[in-house]
Amino acid sequence: MLDVMPRKSNTARTQTELGFIAEVARLAGSHTKPGKALALGIGDDCALLRPPRGQVVAITTDFSLEGRHFLRAVHPPESVGHRALARGLSDLAAMGATPLAAFLSLALPPRVMQTAWPEKFLAGLLALAREHRVPLAGGDTAQSPDNNILVDIVLVGAVPEKISLLRSGARAGDKLYVSGSLGGAAAELAVLLQSPKKFSRLHQAASGHPHLYPQPRLTLGKSLLRRATACIDISDGLSTDLAHLCQRSSVRAVVNTATLPIAPTANLKQALHGGEDYELLFTAPASQRIPKKIAGVAITCIGEILPKKKSAPPCQLRDAAGKLSPLAAEGYEHFA
Amino acid sequence: MLDVMPRKSNTARTQTELGFIAEVARLAGSHTKPGKALALGIGDDCALLRPPRGQVVAITTDFSLEGRHFLRAVHPPESVGHRALARGLSDLAAMGATPLAAFLSLALPPRVMQTAWPEKFLAGLLALAREHRVPLAGGDTAQSPDNNILVDIVLVGAVPEKISLLRSGARAGDKLYVSGSLGGAAAELAVLLQSPKKFSRLHQAASGHPHLYPQPRLTLGKSLLRRATACIDISDGLSTDLAHLCQRSSVRAVVNTATLPIAPTANLKQALHGGEDYELLFTAPASQRIPKKIAGVAITCIGEILPKKKSAPPCQLRDAAGKLSPLAAEGYEHFA
Numbered sequence: 079m080l081d082v083m084p085r086k087s088n089t090a091r092t093q094t095e096l097g098f099i100a101e102v103a104r105l106a107g108s109h110t111k112p113g114k115a116l117a118l119g120i121g122d123d124c125a126l127l128r129p130p131r132g133q134v135v136a137i138t139t140d141f142s143l144e145g146r147h148f149l150r151a152v153h154p155p156e157s158v159g160h161r162a163l164a165r166g167l168s169d170l171a172a173m174g175a176t177p178l179a180a181f182l183s184l185a186l187p188p189r190v191m192q193t194a195w196p197e198k199f200l201a202g203l204l205a206l207a208r209e210h211r212v213p214l215a216g217g218d219t220a221q222s223p224d225n226n227i228l229v230d231i232v233l234v235g236a237v238p239e240k241i242s243l244l245r246s247g248a249r250a251g252d253k254l255y256v257s258g259s260l261g262g263a264a265a266e267l268a269v270l271l272q273s274p275k276k277f278s279r280l281h282q283a284a285s286g287h288p289h290l291y292p293q294p295r296l297t298l299g300k301s302l303l304r305r306a307t308a309c310i311d312i313s314d315g316l317s318t319d320l321a322h323l324c325q326r327s328s329v330r331a332v333v334n335t336a337t338l339p340i341a342p343t344a345n346l347k348q349a350l351h352g353g354e355d356y357e358l359l360f361t362a363p364a365s366q367r368i369p370k371k372i373a374g375v376a377i378t379c380i381g382e383i384l385p386k387k388k389s390a391p392p393c394q395l396r397d398a399a400g401k402l403s404p405l406a407a408e409g410y411e412h413f414a
Numbered sequence: 415m416l417d418v419m420p421r422k423s424n425t426a427r428t429q430t431e432l433g434f435i436a437e438v439a440r441l442a443g444s445h446t447k448p449g450k451a452l453a454l455g456i457g458d459d460c461a462l463l464r465p466p467r468g469q470v471v472a473i474t475t476d477f478s479l480e481g482r483h484f485l486r487a488v489h490p491p492e493s494v495g496h497r498a499l500a501r502g503l504s505d506l507a508a509m510g511a512t513p514l515a516a517f518l519s520l521a522l523p524p525r526v527m528q529t530a531w532p533e534k535f536l537a538g539l540l541a542l543a544r545e546h547r548v549p550l551a552g553g554d555t556a557q558s559p560d561n562n563i564l565v566d567i568v569l570v571g572a573v574p575e576k577i578s579l580l581r582s583g584a585r586a587g588d589k590l591y592v593s594g595s596l597g598g599a600a601a602e603l604a605v606l607l608q609s610p611k612k613f614s615r616l617h618q619a620a621s622g623h624p625h626l627y628p629q630p631r632l633t634l635g636k637s638l639l640r641r642a643t644a645c646i647d648i649s650d651g652l653s654t655d656l657a658h659l660c661q662r663s664s665v666r667a668v669v670n671t672a673t674l675p676i677a678p679t680a681n682l683k684q685a686l687h688g689g690e691d692y693e694l695l696f697t698a699p700a701s702q703r704i705p706k707k708i709a710g711v712a713i714t715c716i717g718e719i720l721p722k723k724k725s726a727p728p729c730q731l732r733d734a735a736g737k738l739s740p741l742a743a744e745g746y747e748h749f750a
Contacts, residue, residue, distance in 0.1 A: 123474060127472075136462055143558070215473070
């Protein structure tokens with residue numbers, strides 16, 4: 079766990095591992111202070127959380143590893159911090175959970191400790207944390223064993239005990255919905271890989287940058303608790319995450335290609351298989367009214383849920399002429 | 415979060431990232447199944463935990479990085495898994511917490527995925543998890559960006575809301591205690607660094623191997639909830655962890671050298687500064703009866719807590735003749 083006391087002599091801040099921990103606590107500031115849900119923050123063997131009565135605790139952990147999830151030459155450090163937290167917040171959103179606290183495990187190469195990277199990374203992470211009122215409650219720091227920056231984020235949230243929003247609740251006859259637009263993150267990534275320096279000065283979250291600064295759909299997720307039967311966030315691409323949902327629910331799905339809310343910058347392939355859109359994919363009974371917008375985010379009906387059938391693939395696309403074709407789970411990892 | 419469905423075609427188990435996740439779930443077996451505290455395990459966007467009524471949730475995260483916390487040429491994979499979990503369990507023990515669930519984030523180099531390492535690592539981790547009845551509730555997997563194995567462990571526990579065992583509760587007049595013996599882990603590590611292959615076949619937890627297979631003091635920790643005023647686990651070495659405790663409690667401490675329970679294999683330096691003993695260091699009022707053994711572990715009074723004084727260092731050693739000398743926080747990182 080994060081300690082706040084430097085061991086041995088640390089003169090320059092952020093230049094040593096333990097100096098850096100003190101710096102994390104300083105930068106996080108009031109953001110690590112105990113409050114309603116956070117009974118004890120950084121500085122002891124564990125953090126202590128007090129979940130609201132009648133709620134269960136939702137927990138998710140997500141790696142953000144240099145070379146796998148981000149590239150130092152492409153992503154501004156603030157974006158790396160933002161995206162690391164957004165990945166975890168999006169998992170909470172998909173469960174309809176309200177965030178209680180975040181934990182950051184961060185391993186830095188010695189050379190990076192001597193740069194402004196860590197401070198900028200934290201600034202990006204904390205800006206998003208403040209927006210969603212998530213205190214940074216602890217974590218761990220280490221020196222990276224090689225030249226890669228290693229991040230692991232833990233998000234803890236609360237969900238009402240009696241209502242849950244799982245991947246497994248979809249039923250035949252349900253309609254299939256998605257929030258926002260699809261493929262925008264993959265399209266922006268394609269641009270970045272062509273021109274790595276294009277947005278290297280984009281040091282703050284800005285709309286229109288779905289890859290660098292995705293927005294987790296927390297308010298939407300909460301509002302789906304009483305509306306949706308199943309939900310998953312689109313982190314690996316629509317095709318892969320829909321396959322997860324169908325598998326867990328023991329159903330199949332048909333997606334109407336013509337209705338897909340493809341991002342203006344994206345093509346169909348990016349919309350179907352591009353990862354990291356962090357939109358919510360959910361199902362609801364046909365009788366359930368679903369507004370066209372929830373919490374400011376457009377909602378589109380993109381298909382329907384059907385009973386599993388041996389002769390049919392678990393996910394299919396239906397074109398404008400009504401012709402069906404298999405939708406294979408082709409979500410990919412970006413820098414593999 | 416851990417999914418259990420392979421994406422793309424995975425023929426050989428554990429040979430690909432997502433095949434490995436399925437393997438984690440298979441090996442963890444009933445150990446990932448929902449139960450009393452674990453409402454939902456591996457396979458959704460988050461795991462769901464139901465802490466017992468009247469309890470708060472304790473959370474700790476700990477890296478175990480190859481080259482920093484373990485060496486592949488020295489540590490049997492089962493020991494790496496055991497130690498990763500033991501680090502987190504020891505943090506829970508120091509808070510008097512009862513474990514509810516563990517989360518494993520694991521990044522493997524492609525070459526390691528094709529070996530028996532991952533399975534043996536999990537076997538070591540799960541053996542200790544079963545011993546302490548901790549379900550593996552989720553986590554994340556990734557391909558390591560380089561040739562190092564990267565582990566991050568999250569432990570979640572429950573503590574009674576009204577009684578807490580913090581680092582900050584020590585008061586002047588308290589006695590200072592330590593469990594078990596000190597320096598054994600550092601002494602065993604010194605042997606290993608001389609003869610790296612010495613215990614390469616030690617594939618199961620065995621007593622007498624405090625470095626390879628440390629035992630977290632969970633039962634002791636719980637019994638201290640009503641006895642101790644402050645507690646910390648010895649992960650960085652007595653001198654460093656005592657300094658943490660004194661700083662958080664705004665007190666100073668004097669340790670009687672003659673009373674230190676030095677492990678038979680260790681020297682004084684290892685007992686004072688050697689890390690990873692995972693014993694509990696705690697304080698209790700002089701009037702509190704502390705048994706000589708708690709939960710089968712020897713307890714030794716090693717000194718006392720005094721009011722902070724500007725002219726005195728925060729931690730001092732008192733030799734047999736009563737002479738005082740400063741005890742500097744010299745806990746170190748092993749492979750730095």
